[in-house]
Amino acid sequence: xxxxxxxxxxxxxxxxxxxxxxxxxxxxxxxxxxxxxxxxxxxxxxxxxxxxxxxxxxxxxxxxxxxxxxxxxxxxxxxxxxxxxxxxxxxxxxxxxxxxxxxxxxxxxxxxxxxxxxxxxxxxxxxxxxxxxxxxxxxxxxxxxxxxxxxxxxxxxxxxxxxxxxxxxxxxxxxxxxxxxxxxxxxxxxxxxxxxxxxxxxxxxxxxxxxxxxxxxxxxxxxxxxxxxxxxxxxxxxxx
Amino acid sequence: xxxxxxxxxxxxxxxxxxxxxxxxxxxxxxxxxxxxxxxxxxxxxxxxxxxxxxxxxxxxxxxxxxxxxxxxxxxxxxxxxxxxxxxxxxxxxxxxxxxxxxxxxxxxxxxxxxxxxxxxxxxxxxxxxxxxxxxxxxxxxxxxxx
Numbered sequence: 084x085x086x087x088x089x090x091x092x093x094x095x096x097x098x099x100x101x102x103x104x105x106x107x108x109x110x111x112x113x114x115x116x117x118x119x120x121x122x123x124x125x126x127x128x129x130x131x132x133x134x135x136x137x138x139x140x141x142x143x144x145x146x147x148x149x150x151x152x153x154x155x156x157x158x159x160x161x162x163x164x165x166x167x168x169x170x171x172x173x174x175x176x177x178x179x180x181x182x183x184x185x186x187x188x189x190x191x192x193x194x195x196x197x198x199x200x201x202x203x204x205x206x207x208x209x210x211x212x213x214x215x216x217x218x219x220x221x222x223x224x225x226x227x228x229x230x231x232x233x234x235x236x237x238x239x240x241x242x243x244x245x246x247x248x249x250x251x252x253x254x255x256x257x258x259x260x261x262x263x264x265x266x267x268x269x270x271x272x273x274x275x276x277x278x279x280x281x282x283x284x285x286x287x288x289x290x291x292x293x294x295x296x297x298x299x300x301x302x303x304x305x306x307x308x309x310x311x312x313x314x315x316x317x318x319x320x321x322x323x
Numbered sequence: 324x325x326x327x328x329x330x331x332x333x334x335x336x337x338x339x340x341x342x343x344x345x346x347x348x349x350x351x352x353x354x355x356x357x358x359x360x361x362x363x364x365x366x367x368x369x370x371x372x373x374x375x376x377x378x379x380x381x382x383x384x385x386x387x388x389x390x391x392x393x394x395x396x397x398x399x400x401x402x403x404x405x406x407x408x409x410x411x412x413x414x415x416x417x418x419x420x421x422x423x424x425x426x427x428x429x430x431x432x433x434x435x436x437x438x439x440x441x442x443x444x445x446x447x448x449x450x451x452x453x454x455x456x457x458x459x460x461x462x463x464x465x466x467x468x469x
Contacts, residue, residue, distance in 0.1 A: 195402075230359070303400075304395075
Protein backbone atom coordinates (compact mmCIF):
# COMPACT_ATOMS: atom_id res chain seq x y z
CA UNK A 84 0.00 0.00 0.00
CA UNK A 85 3.06 2.23 0.37
CA UNK A 86 2.91 3.49 -3.20
CA UNK A 87 -0.57 4.86 -2.64
CA UNK A 88 0.81 7.26 -0.11
CA UNK A 89 2.67 9.07 -2.86
CA UNK A 90 0.27 11.54 -4.53
CA UNK A 91 1.95 11.00 -7.92
CA UNK A 92 1.84 7.23 -7.78
CA UNK A 93 -1.72 7.36 -6.53
CA UNK A 94 -2.63 9.67 -9.37
CA UNK A 95 -1.06 7.40 -11.99
CA UNK A 96 -2.75 4.39 -10.46
CA UNK A 97 -6.10 6.09 -10.54
CA UNK A 98 -5.51 7.43 -14.03
CA UNK A 99 -4.80 3.96 -15.33
CA UNK A 100 -8.02 2.75 -13.76
CA UNK A 101 -9.95 5.61 -15.28
CA UNK A 102 -8.54 4.90 -18.73
CA UNK A 103 -9.92 1.39 -18.61
CA UNK A 104 -13.33 2.89 -18.17
CA UNK A 105 -13.35 4.39 -21.66
CA UNK A 106 -14.78 7.73 -22.59
CA UNK A 107 -15.95 8.72 -19.12
CA UNK A 108 -12.59 7.76 -17.72
CA UNK A 109 -10.83 9.81 -20.36
CA UNK A 110 -12.95 12.82 -19.53
CA UNK A 111 -12.22 12.40 -15.86
CA UNK A 112 -8.52 11.99 -16.61
CA UNK A 113 -8.42 15.25 -18.54
CA UNK A 114 -10.29 16.91 -15.71
CA UNK A 115 -7.84 15.44 -13.21
CA UNK A 116 -4.91 16.65 -15.33
CA UNK A 117 -6.43 20.10 -15.43
CA UNK A 118 -6.90 20.29 -11.67
CA UNK A 119 -3.43 18.84 -11.11
CA UNK A 120 -1.98 21.47 -13.42
CA UNK A 121 -3.72 24.15 -11.42
CA UNK A 122 -2.23 22.75 -8.23
CA UNK A 123 -3.97 21.19 -5.30
CA UNK A 124 -4.69 24.51 -3.67
CA UNK A 125 -6.56 25.86 -6.66
CA UNK A 126 -9.66 23.72 -7.06
CA UNK A 127 -12.15 24.46 -9.80
CA UNK A 128 -14.72 26.59 -8.00
CA UNK A 129 -15.18 26.87 -4.28
CA UNK A 130 -15.17 23.45 -2.60
CA UNK A 131 -17.32 24.86 0.18
CA UNK A 132 -20.14 25.86 -2.15
CA UNK A 133 -20.25 23.66 -5.21
CA UNK A 134 -22.58 20.70 -5.56
CA UNK A 135 -21.10 17.23 -5.85
CA UNK A 136 -21.20 15.69 -9.32
CA UNK A 137 -23.15 12.43 -8.93
CA UNK A 138 -21.05 10.75 -11.63
CA UNK A 139 -17.80 11.50 -9.83
CA UNK A 140 -19.26 10.21 -6.58
CA UNK A 141 -20.45 7.07 -8.34
CA UNK A 142 -16.99 6.53 -9.86
CA UNK A 143 -15.20 6.78 -6.53
CA UNK A 144 -13.89 3.52 -5.16
CA UNK A 145 -12.68 3.41 -1.59
CA UNK A 146 -9.32 1.75 -1.02
CA UNK A 147 -10.50 0.64 2.40
CA UNK A 148 -14.20 0.41 3.17
CA UNK A 149 -13.35 0.10 6.85
CA UNK A 150 -12.02 3.67 6.71
CA UNK A 151 -14.35 5.40 4.24
CA UNK A 152 -17.53 4.23 2.54
CA UNK A 153 -18.86 6.46 -0.21
CA UNK A 154 -22.64 6.90 -0.04
CA UNK A 155 -23.92 6.69 -3.58
CA UNK A 156 -26.31 8.17 -4.38
CA UNK A 157 -25.80 10.87 -1.77
CA UNK A 158 -28.55 11.13 0.87
CA UNK A 159 -30.08 14.54 1.57
CA UNK A 160 -30.37 15.59 5.20
CA UNK A 161 -34.04 16.55 5.70
CA UNK A 162 -35.15 19.92 7.04
CA UNK A 163 -35.23 19.79 10.83
CA UNK A 164 -34.87 22.15 13.79
CA UNK A 165 -32.40 21.77 16.64
CA UNK A 166 -31.14 23.76 19.61
CA UNK A 167 -27.58 24.63 20.51
CA UNK A 168 -26.35 26.73 23.41
CA UNK A 169 -26.15 29.65 20.94
CA UNK A 170 -29.74 29.28 19.74
CA UNK A 171 -31.79 27.56 17.07
CA UNK A 172 -30.11 25.53 14.34
CA UNK A 173 -31.86 24.33 11.20
CA UNK A 174 -30.79 21.66 8.74
CA UNK A 175 -29.81 21.79 5.94
CA UNK A 176 -28.80 25.45 6.38
CA UNK A 177 -26.34 24.30 9.06
CA UNK A 178 -24.22 22.60 6.41
CA UNK A 179 -23.97 25.57 4.00
CA UNK A 180 -20.43 26.78 3.20
CA UNK A 181 -18.89 23.90 5.16
CA UNK A 182 -17.92 20.28 4.94
CA UNK A 183 -19.27 18.61 8.05
CA UNK A 184 -18.30 15.53 10.02
CA UNK A 185 -21.48 14.55 11.84
CA UNK A 186 -21.52 12.29 14.91
CA UNK A 187 -24.36 11.13 17.14
CA UNK A 188 -24.02 10.26 20.82
CA UNK A 189 -24.90 11.43 24.33
CA UNK A 190 -22.97 13.12 27.10
CA UNK A 191 -23.76 10.40 29.64
CA UNK A 192 -21.53 8.13 27.55
CA UNK A 193 -18.40 7.42 29.65
CA UNK A 194 -16.25 5.56 27.19
CA UNK A 195 -16.95 5.56 23.48
CA UNK A 196 -18.18 9.15 22.89
CA UNK A 197 -15.15 10.72 24.62
CA UNK A 198 -12.90 8.37 22.66
CA UNK A 199 -14.54 9.33 19.35
CA UNK A 200 -14.61 13.05 20.15
CA UNK A 201 -10.93 12.89 21.15
CA UNK A 202 -10.18 11.26 17.79
CA UNK A 203 -12.15 14.01 16.00
CA UNK A 204 -10.21 16.66 17.91
CA UNK A 205 -7.01 15.03 16.63
CA UNK A 206 -8.30 14.66 13.08
CA UNK A 207 -9.49 18.24 12.62
CA UNK A 208 -6.06 19.98 12.61
CA UNK A 209 -4.73 17.27 10.28
CA UNK A 210 -7.57 17.91 7.82
CA UNK A 211 -7.11 21.66 8.03
CA UNK A 212 -3.50 21.12 7.02
CA UNK A 213 -4.01 18.56 4.25
CA UNK A 214 -7.19 20.15 2.80
CA UNK A 215 -6.68 23.84 3.57
CA UNK A 216 -9.40 25.09 1.21
CA UNK A 217 -12.09 23.16 3.02
CA UNK A 218 -14.08 24.82 5.81
CA UNK A 219 -14.44 21.95 8.26
CA UNK A 220 -17.24 21.73 10.80
CA UNK A 221 -17.74 19.08 13.49
CA UNK A 222 -21.35 18.58 14.57
CA UNK A 223 -22.35 16.42 17.55
CA UNK A 224 -26.04 15.55 17.77
CA UNK A 225 -27.13 14.29 21.18
CA UNK A 226 -29.82 11.63 20.84
CA UNK A 227 -30.56 12.01 24.57
CA UNK A 228 -32.66 15.19 24.84
CA UNK A 229 -34.19 13.92 28.11
CA UNK A 230 -30.90 14.46 29.94
CA UNK A 231 -28.82 16.57 27.57
CA UNK A 232 -29.56 20.28 27.66
CA UNK A 233 -27.90 22.51 25.02
CA UNK A 234 -25.68 23.90 27.81
CA UNK A 235 -24.57 20.46 28.94
CA UNK A 236 -23.86 19.43 25.34
CA UNK A 237 -21.83 22.60 24.69
CA UNK A 238 -19.76 22.10 27.87
CA UNK A 239 -19.18 18.52 26.83
CA UNK A 240 -18.10 19.02 23.20
CA UNK A 241 -16.12 22.22 23.86
CA UNK A 242 -13.96 20.26 26.28
CA UNK A 243 -12.63 18.32 23.27
CA UNK A 244 -12.46 21.31 20.92
CA UNK A 245 -14.05 24.75 21.41
CA UNK A 246 -14.90 24.78 17.68
CA UNK A 247 -17.16 21.71 17.90
CA UNK A 248 -20.86 22.37 17.56
CA UNK A 249 -23.22 20.45 19.85
CA UNK A 250 -26.97 20.29 19.47
CA UNK A 251 -30.09 18.29 20.22
CA UNK A 252 -33.80 18.47 19.50
CA UNK A 253 -37.10 16.76 20.06
CA UNK A 254 -37.22 13.02 19.52
CA UNK A 255 -39.20 13.63 16.32
CA UNK A 256 -36.56 15.99 14.92
CA UNK A 257 -33.70 13.68 15.90
CA UNK A 258 -35.38 10.76 14.16
CA UNK A 259 -36.20 12.86 11.12
CA UNK A 260 -32.45 13.26 10.54
CA UNK A 261 -31.00 10.01 11.93
CA UNK A 262 -33.42 7.73 10.05
CA UNK A 263 -32.47 8.72 6.48
CA UNK A 264 -28.79 8.96 7.46
CA UNK A 265 -29.10 5.40 8.86
CA UNK A 266 -27.51 6.57 12.12
CA UNK A 267 -29.12 4.05 14.44
CA UNK A 268 -29.55 4.44 18.18
CA UNK A 269 -31.58 2.70 20.87
CA UNK A 270 -32.49 4.10 24.28
CA UNK A 271 -32.51 1.34 26.90
CA UNK A 272 -35.85 0.94 28.68
CA UNK A 273 -36.10 2.95 31.89
CA UNK A 274 -38.78 4.25 34.23
CA UNK A 275 -39.94 7.85 33.73
CA UNK A 276 -37.68 10.11 35.76
CA UNK A 277 -34.91 7.51 35.95
CA UNK A 278 -31.69 9.32 35.08
CA UNK A 279 -29.43 6.28 34.79
CA UNK A 280 -29.81 4.47 31.47
CA UNK A 281 -27.66 3.67 28.46
CA UNK A 282 -28.06 4.42 24.78
CA UNK A 283 -26.67 2.15 22.08
CA UNK A 284 -25.67 4.22 19.12
CA UNK A 285 -23.93 4.28 15.76
CA UNK A 286 -20.33 5.45 16.08
CA UNK A 287 -19.49 6.46 12.50
CA UNK A 288 -18.56 9.95 11.37
CA UNK A 289 -20.78 11.05 8.50
CA UNK A 290 -19.38 13.36 5.82
CA UNK A 291 -21.98 15.93 4.79
CA UNK A 292 -21.52 18.25 1.83
CA UNK A 293 -22.28 22.00 1.81
CA UNK A 294 -25.54 21.24 -0.02
CA UNK A 295 -26.59 19.07 2.94
CA UNK A 296 -26.02 15.62 1.47
CA UNK A 297 -24.35 12.69 3.19
CA UNK A 298 -21.69 11.53 0.72
CA UNK A 299 -19.55 9.20 2.85
CA UNK A 300 -19.47 7.27 6.11
CA UNK A 301 -16.31 6.81 8.17
CA UNK A 302 -16.92 3.86 10.50
CA UNK A 303 -15.08 3.19 13.74
CA UNK A 304 -12.50 2.35 14.89
CA UNK A 305 -11.26 5.76 13.79
CA UNK A 306 -7.60 6.09 12.84
CA UNK A 307 -6.93 9.81 12.21
CA UNK A 308 -4.04 9.17 9.77
CA UNK A 309 -6.05 6.69 7.67
CA UNK A 310 -9.11 8.97 7.63
CA UNK A 311 -6.99 11.96 6.62
CA UNK A 312 -5.52 10.01 3.71
CA UNK A 313 -8.92 8.69 2.60
CA UNK A 314 -10.54 12.13 2.75
CA UNK A 315 -7.72 13.75 0.77
CA UNK A 316 -8.27 11.21 -1.97
CA UNK A 317 -12.05 11.62 -1.80
CA UNK A 318 -11.75 15.38 -2.22
CA UNK A 319 -9.28 15.01 -5.08
CA UNK A 320 -11.43 12.56 -7.01
CA UNK A 321 -14.95 13.66 -6.14
CA UNK A 322 -15.02 17.24 -4.93
CA UNK A 323 -12.19 19.42 -6.23
CA UNK B 324 -1.10 12.39 51.60
CA UNK B 325 -2.03 9.70 54.08
CA UNK B 326 -4.73 8.49 51.78
CA UNK B 327 -2.27 8.39 48.92
CA UNK B 328 0.09 6.15 50.88
CA UNK B 329 -2.65 3.78 51.90
CA UNK B 330 -3.87 3.54 48.32
CA UNK B 331 -0.42 2.94 46.94
CA UNK B 332 0.20 0.02 49.22
CA UNK B 333 -3.06 -1.69 48.15
CA UNK B 334 -4.67 -2.96 51.30
CA UNK B 335 -6.01 -6.44 51.15
CA UNK B 336 -9.01 -6.33 53.44
CA UNK B 337 -9.70 -10.00 53.80
CA UNK B 338 -7.71 -12.04 51.28
CA UNK B 339 -5.94 -14.61 53.42
CA UNK B 340 -3.80 -17.20 51.69
CA UNK B 341 -5.53 -16.81 48.33
CA UNK B 342 -3.48 -14.51 46.18
CA UNK B 343 -5.66 -11.56 45.30
CA UNK B 344 -5.50 -10.35 41.69
CA UNK B 345 -2.68 -7.91 41.00
CA UNK B 346 -3.98 -4.57 39.81
CA UNK B 347 -1.92 -2.20 37.67
CA UNK B 348 -2.26 0.64 35.14
CA UNK B 349 -5.36 2.01 36.86
CA UNK B 350 -6.58 5.39 35.58
CA UNK B 351 -9.72 7.45 35.15
CA UNK B 352 -10.03 9.64 32.07
CA UNK B 353 -10.76 13.26 32.89
CA UNK B 354 -14.27 13.99 31.65
CA UNK B 355 -15.77 17.20 30.30
CA UNK B 356 -17.30 19.53 32.90
CA UNK B 357 -20.81 18.46 33.79
CA UNK B 358 -20.30 14.93 32.46
CA UNK B 359 -22.49 12.53 34.42
CA UNK B 360 -20.45 9.42 33.80
CA UNK B 361 -16.83 8.39 33.86
CA UNK B 362 -14.89 5.16 33.81
CA UNK B 363 -12.08 3.36 35.60
CA UNK B 364 -9.63 1.45 33.43
CA UNK B 365 -7.06 -1.01 34.83
CA UNK B 366 -5.30 -4.33 34.33
CA UNK B 367 -6.07 -7.31 36.57
CA UNK B 368 -3.67 -10.26 36.77
CA UNK B 369 -4.68 -13.54 38.34
CA UNK B 370 -1.55 -15.22 39.70
CA UNK B 371 -3.45 -18.20 41.16
CA UNK B 372 -4.53 -21.53 39.70
CA UNK B 373 -8.20 -20.72 40.25
CA UNK B 374 -10.56 -18.60 38.18
CA UNK B 375 -11.12 -15.19 39.73
CA UNK B 376 -13.60 -12.43 39.04
CA UNK B 377 -14.19 -8.80 39.86
CA UNK B 378 -17.71 -8.81 41.30
CA UNK B 379 -18.15 -5.28 42.62
CA UNK B 380 -16.55 -1.87 42.56
CA UNK B 381 -17.28 1.04 44.87
CA UNK B 382 -16.12 4.64 45.07
CA UNK B 383 -17.26 7.46 47.34
CA UNK B 384 -18.69 10.58 45.73
CA UNK B 385 -20.73 8.84 43.03
CA UNK B 386 -24.41 8.02 42.84
CA UNK B 387 -23.69 4.60 41.46
CA UNK B 388 -20.77 2.41 40.40
CA UNK B 389 -21.37 -0.39 37.87
CA UNK B 390 -19.33 -2.93 35.93
CA UNK B 391 -19.75 -2.53 32.18
CA UNK B 392 -18.54 -3.67 28.83
CA UNK B 393 -18.57 -1.56 25.67
CA UNK B 394 -19.03 -3.56 22.52
CA UNK B 395 -19.09 -2.59 18.89
CA UNK B 396 -21.52 -4.53 16.75
CA UNK B 397 -22.35 -3.62 13.16
CA UNK B 398 -21.01 -0.13 13.69
CA UNK B 399 -23.19 0.26 16.76
CA UNK B 400 -21.81 0.97 20.21
CA UNK B 401 -23.49 -0.77 23.13
CA UNK B 402 -22.79 -0.83 26.83
CA UNK B 403 -23.76 -3.95 28.69
CA UNK B 404 -23.80 -4.10 32.49
CA UNK B 405 -21.72 -7.03 33.79
CA UNK B 406 -22.49 -9.12 36.88
CA UNK B 407 -18.78 -9.87 37.10
CA UNK B 408 -15.60 -9.54 35.07
CA UNK B 409 -13.71 -12.84 34.96
CA UNK B 410 -9.93 -13.30 35.17
CA UNK B 411 -8.74 -16.74 34.05
CA UNK B 412 -6.21 -18.69 36.16
CA UNK B 413 -2.79 -17.16 35.46
CA UNK B 414 -4.60 -14.86 33.08
CA UNK B 415 -5.01 -11.14 32.67
CA UNK B 416 -8.13 -9.06 32.04
CA UNK B 417 -7.77 -5.49 30.88
CA UNK B 418 -10.36 -2.85 31.54
CA UNK B 419 -9.65 -0.47 28.65
CA UNK B 420 -11.39 2.09 26.38
CA UNK B 421 -13.79 0.32 24.04
CA UNK B 422 -14.12 -2.74 26.33
CA UNK B 423 -14.60 -3.56 30.01
CA UNK B 424 -14.75 -0.63 32.41
CA UNK B 425 -15.96 0.34 35.84
CA UNK B 426 -18.59 3.00 35.24
CA UNK B 427 -18.71 5.87 37.72
CA UNK B 428 -22.12 7.50 37.57
CA UNK B 429 -23.29 10.85 38.90
CA UNK B 430 -20.15 12.43 40.39
CA UNK B 431 -20.71 14.89 43.24
CA UNK B 432 -18.09 17.11 41.63
CA UNK B 433 -16.17 17.15 38.35
CA UNK B 434 -13.05 14.97 38.22
CA UNK B 435 -9.96 16.91 37.21
CA UNK B 436 -6.64 15.48 36.01
CA UNK B 437 -4.19 15.23 38.91
CA UNK B 438 -6.83 14.15 41.45
CA UNK B 439 -7.23 10.61 42.70
CA UNK B 440 -10.34 8.58 43.48
CA UNK B 441 -10.29 5.74 46.06
CA UNK B 442 -11.82 2.75 44.29
CA UNK B 443 -12.58 -0.46 46.18
CA UNK B 444 -12.61 -3.65 44.14
CA UNK B 445 -14.28 -6.79 45.50
CA UNK B 446 -13.43 -10.20 44.09
CA UNK B 447 -15.26 -13.52 43.93
CA UNK B 448 -12.88 -15.10 46.47
CA UNK B 449 -14.06 -12.60 49.06
CA UNK B 450 -10.96 -10.43 48.98
CA UNK B 451 -11.11 -6.73 48.30
CA UNK B 452 -8.62 -4.01 47.54
CA UNK B 453 -8.75 -0.26 47.70
CA UNK B 454 -6.53 1.78 45.45
CA UNK B 455 -6.24 5.46 44.73
CA UNK B 456 -6.80 5.82 41.01
CA UNK B 457 -5.36 8.89 39.30
CA UNK B 458 -7.50 11.03 36.98
CA UNK B 459 -5.62 11.66 33.72
CA UNK B 460 -6.31 13.40 30.43
CA UNK B 461 -7.17 11.07 27.57
CA UNK B 462 -4.35 10.49 25.09
CA UNK B 463 -4.94 12.18 21.71
CA UNK B 464 -4.54 8.92 19.81
CA UNK B 465 -7.19 6.57 21.12
CA UNK B 466 -5.98 3.12 22.02
CA UNK B 467 -8.47 1.01 20.15
CA UNK B 468 -8.47 -2.53 18.95
CA UNK B 469 -8.31 -3.05 15.20
